[in-house]
Amino acid sequence: MFQRRLGYCFTVSQRLGRALTHRSYTAEAAEDTGDYETLEFLGDAVLGLILGTYLYERYPHCNEGQLSQMRSRLVSEISLAGLARQIDLGDFLLLGRGEESSGGRQKDSLLAAALEAVLAALYLDAGLQRAQEAFLSCFAEAIKRRLASPQGQDYKGLLQQKGLGAFGCVPTYQTVREEGPPHQKTFHVRLSLTPEYDCIGIGPSKKAAGQDAAEQLLRLLRQHDI
Template sequence: MTQPLAERVKLLEERLGVVFPRAELALTALTHKSWVNEHRGEGFQDNERLEFLGDAVVNLAVGHRLMERFPQMREGELTPLRARIVNEEGLSRIARRLALGELLLLGRGEELSGGRDKNSLLANALEAIFAALYLEAGLAPVMGLVDRHFAEALDGVAQALSRLDYKTKLQETAQEQLKVTPRYQCISEAGPDHEKVFEVQVSLGPDVYARATGRSKKEAEQNAAHAALKWLARGEKPEPPDSPTDSGPKEDRPG
């Protein structure tokens, strides 16, 4: 490996806070196919195979951390959270913070078209880097990379969830203001199994404070809690809602 190429790997290691046992594999992670096309016969390989593996490695590592942070969440709740972090925009943002663009090996055409700042190239290169480290050193250093460079994204998801947890906020507010615990009733279900819509009402003491719908009971409960919080914030009590058309509540349980 020539000195300029070795210097790229050294800079990459410094920015990531890791050491690659084989610099050649790290360099491959930085190599776009346009460079290989212009340097045929020189022994270069592009990063597409590493990017393929890296997609799975990043999803595994981020999924691991999400399971640790949110032990009560089910698969259907964790999957969209991971998708909010592991996507082209999110990965390219991390790649820019690491200034990966200046380390990429690009062909002249790709260089002239602004390839060093393309979201797709940056995201693919970051995934390829994760794959290279995984192949060389296993999962432990990959988890370290996630902890160092995905911390902001993971914290952002946690903060967003805390803002959206209206049921917890309603329980705290209702107990403080009214000395009661919210109760939720699923009063109707409509639609086929794969597209059900649930209607839920929330009561505080003897009074129904809100009704709302959602694609799941949990979503409907969150929406009802959000609506009830608005009444409490105004210091008002809602008018009793019309009687539900359903024959009766399907569920009655404390929040």
């Protein structure tokens, strides 16, 4: 069932079994068949390469910093857990009794780690190209939505409230650059709150770029305890 959702049938089923096994399960099992922790390590690297390639090819006009910023949004724990839920990954995990009773199947940290482990198992079973094809076949649309609306939160609205409360003013947004062909544009939006606080956001639409800029500035304000 899970392989059908993933769109790939493993030639070595033990690889997938290990990728779906949490250490709490092996701790209680009579025989140690291994868990997904080392696969998670490998999966993190495979995921970085797949997403790096995807972003490099989709946004050729973006610089290194901009691409890194987009990738960091995609590999966050919340983002990966959301992808895992899309294919009901939690339903197929092998968990120990304690982890099961504490709601482990819905924990973001556990789901994100398991997704990376599954990707590593797929890579070991079929190679990078097939792993990339399967991953993007499952998640390309979700990735596009994530880039268009980071974490699904209204960062512009949150920043407006913060600006009024802390500085007595609201942020302004200005589109400073558009790049790429009409069907695949990248927008750069400058956000200004005060002379000391401004930044530029990027995204596949003006709205997404504005959200990205607002997210950046909110993070900066938090760092400054504002």
